[in-house]
Amino acid sequence: MEKTLLLVPLFPLVGALLTYVISGKDERHHRMAGWIATFAAVGSFILTFQLWRALSAVEGSVITAHAWTWFEVLPFKVEFAFLFDRLAAVMTLIITGVGSLIHLYAIGYMSHDPERPRFFAYLNLFLFAMLLLVLGDNLLVMFVGWEGVGLCSYLLIGFWHRDMGNAVAGQKAFVVNRIGDAGFLLGMFLLVMMTGSLEFQQLSQQIPYVDPMMIELAAILLFIGAVGKSAQIPLYVWLPDAMAGPTPVSALIHAATMVTAGVYMMARMQVLYSFAPAALSVVLIVGTLTAFVAATIAIVQNDIKKVLAYSTVSQLGYMFMAMGSAAFSNGIFHVVTHAFFKACLFMGAGSVIHGCHHEQDMRKFGGLWRKMPLTFVTYLISTLAIAGFPFTSGFFSKDAILWTVFNVAEDAPAMNHTVVVFGDIPLNLFCWGVGVLTALMTAFYMTRSLMMTFFGKYRGHHEPHESPMVMTIPLMILAALAAGFGFVYGEAFMEYLVGWTRIDMQVGHHALAEHNEVYHTLELFSMGVAILGIVIGVLCYSVCSGIPKALVKHAKGLHNFLVNKWWVDEFYQAVLIRPLSGFSTFLFKSIDRVLIDGILVNGSGMFVEAGGDVLRRLQSGRTSSYAFLMFVSLFLLILLYLVFMPVPI
């Protein structure tokens, strides 16, 4: 059993090496590269599936595999080991499953790109790093995966590196991730100091005995890492720019897998977070704000990939709202469903772009439903899912989150949501309200993108064509999952996960909710919101298309504010980047050059030389002055030491 667990991450690694090795050769090999990579991904999916099936058989439902001792500085020891339990199973299935589909899709999408092998090598490398992150038995192996995926996202975003813009986007992604990782590192150090080890089992035993203040601090620090990786406020700025990469990359990395790493980390460290109520409040607030802000920006975006990017940020905000209210399993459920419909949306957008010859501006689309029926259908289903249309998987997972946020107050002893915001409204109610509003906006902007792309008349000047089968098959599979998964497997999934997380018992358990009439009214209410959003969207962009233009004219200021992404990038540039580079130039120019070099080093040199010049002039060349100086100095010397030396006269 351990052997297969070790093989799961190994497959993509070998795949990556193989594809990279043949990158230099001729055209025939290029095509092969795509298929090698996909086989690697599918292979690891099959292995995971086998492991998942075997998991229930294993007592305590945990499989661990130990590779080797990474490094040990007694008493602190780090092993390279893997852990496969229910949570990891879910995540791995998603990663390898969606990953394989995206690999398949990428073969089509990248079919005429000269550097295909390099692309697929990076994709496989990404899978390897993501699997390390998820399967890691301790925080350090997770951190290896954590930075590994950061690297792969950097490489993939900057894949078309001829255009410096992409390279800058890639670097921005890596650096912002690194800021998060710094927080993660500090969290790990604190945990090592507190408990002496980083293994999850060890941590869960030790944490109850650690001083609560330290737990809060560690939780916050680890959350900073999550913020960096899962693009929450304030470190979300890199995700929209990451759209510079090819669309499969956006689909795989910036929708399904990497961005959810932060959520997985919190789920994995739920023991820590359950002892850190203050940290959870912070997570809740950050999640809510991110969701709201991203949604507002998504409304005004015209580039289809930007819309989806901001929608991802918003949905991630939702997941962290779930985590913030200690509903870890709900969060993971939303991760799964979001992986399905968001990957499908991105791939749909990809096939649209592919069809319209790399055109991304929605204003150039329109009326594509005839030209690209399959893409249209899958896109429609996924839009409904994300909007939370009743009985789609999106509805179930989003509704669950809203529900747990709403009534978390009463029966969650660990949560002290007594924090009051705006007069007397308790925190969670406020978040719930914002969540509902965001749900409305999500429905609206997704419908807007659907309408602008597939309905009305075609505004582009290329001849759009439907994507080949290799691209549409993954679309259909994912669309099906996006539609049906929630409905069919919703209950079973929650049971499966809750069984794993003992803590979830007390908090907003889905089953309990069945008999609670408040839950039912809420359910209906969120259905209404979703439908309302969709209707508004449809109306605005088909029948009375004048309304959006009018709105833009009236709320010029607000529109402008949103178009410029709340001026966040400019804000960072002004507050952070420019002063930092100014300060560094100051450091280099004045401190290094002038102060240390100029004054201290050369200065002392000059001082000594100046002394030399003065004394040189003393050497006048005239003998009598020499004699005079010699005699006077003799006289002074004798006087000097006669005065000081106690000599009896």
Add this chain to the structure above:
Amino acid sequence: MEHLFNLTASGDVVLSLLVFLPLFGAITLFLLPEDNDSLARSVAMFFAGAAFLVSLTLLKLFEVGTPRMQFVEMMDWIPSLGVKYILGVDGLSIWLLILTTLLSLLVIFASTSIAQRLRSYLGCLLLLETGMLGSFVALDGITFYMFYELMLIPMYFLIGVWGGKRKIYAALKFFIYTALGSLLMLVAIVYLGLSHEQQFGELSFYLGDWVNLRFGAKEELLLFAAFALAFSIKIPLFPLHTWLPDAHVEAPTGGSVILAGVLLKLGIYGLIRFAMPIFPGAIEALAPVFVVLGVAGIVYGALVAWVQTDIKKLVAYSSVSHLGFCVLGLAALNMQGMQGSVLQMINHGISTGALFFLVGVLYDRKHTRLIADYGGLAQKVPMFAFVFMVFTLSSVGLPLTNGFVGEFLILLGGFQYNPVAGAVAVTGVVLGALYMLSLYRRVIFGSFNEERNGDLTDLNPREKLVFAPLLVLVFLIGVYPQPFLNRIEPSTRAVLEYVNQRNAVAPSVVAENPALRRTSVPQGPESRLEVVEN
């Protein structure tokens, strides 16, 4: 603890052979006919290769797990002044020896770009190698000082004769800057030797004898200051670093590889080998100062590197930042920090050495080091871009590369010593990514200027052969650093325990000025770890 230092000559001569082999090489080189370059290079290769092989056998024979000195050689040199020629190697110096011989071999192998006076160039490199090897194994104060200064002359000639435009200024500044520190150290060494005579009757400069000396508070601080100054200039520690960028920019490729790869490590090595065991009270008291300067060095080096326009200067300032990490690790006075520091010395040697090779590759082809002159090289020289990527990642400290393990341990040690210092040091990791990746982007990505860099050729087989071992080492240490740590651990543990034990017994300096007491995290980390252990 005393058992560690009272040595008995083990009769074998492998260390002297290792140290003086390059010297013989240099001498035979000077006897060769003037103009025959290929002969000169093959002779130099032979001796450098032999030295490398000897160091490998040394590694094989090295007994793991014991802190005591191995392959000890003891011989009287100046009996009237008690100066003895004592060599010994232990966990601290074994890896540095191998790094020295490896880098010297690679530099000599890659010395194709040196046109005029190749014979003297190779001779200087071999002489430099002797100086470095000698410094790492010498245990007698004067012998150490002799090799320590012997290194300066060939390095001075390397920069001065084969350097760039401002080579004379850079060479002179390098020599005088280091000489100032080392001469003050000489006075301190003499003082130690004599105080040994006062306290124990006979004059001795052997490290083992010095360890039993006891000083007054002010006296210990002053002596420690002399040693610390000499080594801080060598490291280079933050305020004393201005010679490094000039020396690096003007030195020829081989020179700056050795300078960055090995010479800088002597500062840290010297602090651990000489300053800590002899002045435990002072190091404990001044640890906060070193932490502050180390962290300042990290941030300062990173920020200044970010605004550089010359690649070599950028890498030079990155060395200031990296060695700031080592100082932080050293000053944390705990096992994680110390081991991380020693390991990071080796990692820095590999990654920065390779980076200078890379800059050398570009410089030998285009004779310019300005970032603006390059751009979009990925399209023209993909192999170069890949190798450059790997070493950038190693220098940034990505997990699974060698940089990460050392940095993680140092930051962990630093955090345990003082969380605030740890936190600021971690920003160094972020800034590191910032300046290295922005360098990589500006050189490798973006549009390729055909007419200016059109004639660029990718790595030739010789250059590939140079980078191959370094690439292997990057991933080897990154993935499986344990064999390296196993050999380092006993010696660092011995030094650390000795320092703590001495401070526990006679906290001479620390007792007098409690203000210098070490800041500790709310619950003492060590105590916390013990709880877990049992």
Add this chain to the structure above:
Amino acid sequence: MSLAAIIFSILTIISSLGVIGCANPLNSALCLVLTLFFVAAHYAMMGAHFVAAIQVLVYAGAIMVLVIFVIMLLGLERDESSSDFKKPRNVLTAAVIGLFIGMLIVAVQSGVAGAPVDGLADASIVNDGGGHAIGQVLFTRYVLPFEITGMLLLAAIIGAVYIAHEQRKPLAEGRGLKAVRNRE
């Protein structure tokens, strides 16, 4: 000190002032001769007649003749080099030397040792001031300095001749053993 000694001392000082003061080197040379005679007188008064004779013979006779000869040779007797005392530097020098004299006088007052130590301490030899005693001591104890002084005089002669004589031949074929050797 006896009255005569004091008078002669004053005369010696006046004549030495004359040596410094005179503008013309010839006059100062003559003043110096006068000083030497007064010093010889002092020796005589102290009982060292032989020394006084040598003083007059060697110093006044030989050395001063040579000096005056050179003055006349170089024709310096006419130019009036004015070593004026008014210049500030000279006044400062005079002041320092005044202090120096004061210091010496204060020092000399006390320090003179009582008993002689290892000299030939019998009054008779000193008093008779004759050459016999000096010769006897000179060639027994001081034989080494005597020989070296001989060397010294020889060296002085060779040096003076080498440095002062007119250059006989152009540089190339200077005489001397090496030049000859080259010729074969």
Add this chain to the structure above:
Amino acid sequence: MSTIDIIAAAPLFCMTFGILALLVLDLFRIDALPFPRLWWGVGICGATAFLFWPFLSMNETAFSGMMAVDTFTFAFALMILGGSAVTFMLSDELLEGQRVEPSADLDLLVLFSALGGIMMVAATHMMLLFVGFELLSICVYVLTGSARNQRASSEGALKYFILGAFSSAFLLYGMALVYGATGSMYYSGIAAHIGEPSMMLLIGIGLMIFGFGFKVSLVPFHFWTPDVYQGAPTSMSGFMAVVVKAAAFGAFFRLMASGFGSVSASWSAMVAVLAVLSMTIGNVIALRQTSVKRMLAYSSIAHAGYAMVGFLALGEGGGAAVVFYMLVYSLMTLAAFGVVLVVSSGTEAQYDQDSIESLQGLGWTHPLLGIAMTVAMLSLAGVPPLGGFIGKFYLFSAAVRAGYTSIAVVAALNSVISLYYYLRVVVVMYFSGERQLSWEPPRVLVFGPRLALILLTTGTLYMGIFSSRYYETAQIAVRSLMQL
């Protein structure tokens, strides 16, 4: 003439006989000498040095207490004779280049001054000291002026003569005062009768320090050194910088150690001031020099300062450090002057070419000269593997042992300053590209200078590594001197 007198007299007779023989031979221009004249000088020095060998193990005084026959005299005699021999070798056939008419008189004067130097060092009686001092000085005045028709040389001779006479008069007056205060002229007599140091004695010692300070060129009395070294022909300035200084240091040390050893507390303050002044001012002015000879002059002033540090630690091995340091100093400085001599003794255009630029590119065009100069410069700067470092190391340890740690630090800092101008020479020779100057120093070196340079360079290297044997003899020398 007791046996000790014979042993003591043997070397002196040999030397005198050699000198007179040379004089007579030259007088009658009989070229009986099968080899060039200079080798005759070297032969005399060699023979005399050989005859000095029995002094090594003895420790008495000869000539009724006038002359000390001990290891100290042996050590310095070796240095003086060795220095003279090397000066002969160096100036073989290079005299024309110095505008000096080659003649036997010069060699005579050199030998005379060597004899005078030995007498000074060996003297344990003030009169012998004075006469030796004068013999040395007179000869060197003439040697300085030996390039008769050069204005610089005659000016140098004039300055050296006037100031030399002036300072020797002070020395003499000092002797008179000391004689007055103690009643004896023998060092041992003085030491016995010093008792409570009276003001007259201290002023006497002060004046004698003035006399020796002048000869050794310590700072307040150094004004003549740069002008005379630059003015005199290079081989002669080399001779002065090494042999004259070594002899003066030997005599000075013997006088201070055995004569005024017991009152060292009183005069060590003065010596400390002189040492620090010499080191600092010597190094600082040397920084700004363009002429190599002037730079070497200031460097010799600085090194005199370093050697004076040894005087502060008479008890704690300071003496041995001074003796060893003078040996190493002679090797280094002679090598440096030798190279300058060879470089500046070419055609007419070169004569006053002693600027640092004249050495340009020398390292590559003339490897032997380059290496010799580099070793000399680095050794003077005190860089470890060479003799200069070991010499300084002994001095530093003596000073630190005697409690003068602060002076050791000042000396260390001065070595750093000195690094700058020593390295400037190395920079000119190796780093500054090809030779721009029109003339070339003689390509193939005459046998004499080549042998001398090789000897000196290997000597400096040898002293750096195997110095312990010579240091022990120096220790014996000083120990014997103390009890005398």
Add this chain to the structure above:
Amino acid sequence: MGAVTGYLYLSALLFSLGVLGVLVGRNTIVILMCVELMLNAVNIAFEALSVHFQTLDGQIAVFFVMSVAAAEVAVGLAIVITLFRNYLSVETHDAVTLRG
């Protein structure tokens, strides 16, 4: 007893005058003569001490001083002549080519 101190005063005075002469003098030969004066002052001191100590050492010292003085003058004048030949003047302030 006063005799010796008296003569020592005299010699001190003469010596200082000699020094004054050297420092102030411009003509080389005058300086030479002043040096002679200083040597004579020392001779007086030696002679006085010899009488005081009733030993001959002092007097013999005077002999040596005189012979040295003679040698010195000889060489001094030779140097003055070469100086005159090169500088056509014997003033010390003319010969200042070597300086700095």
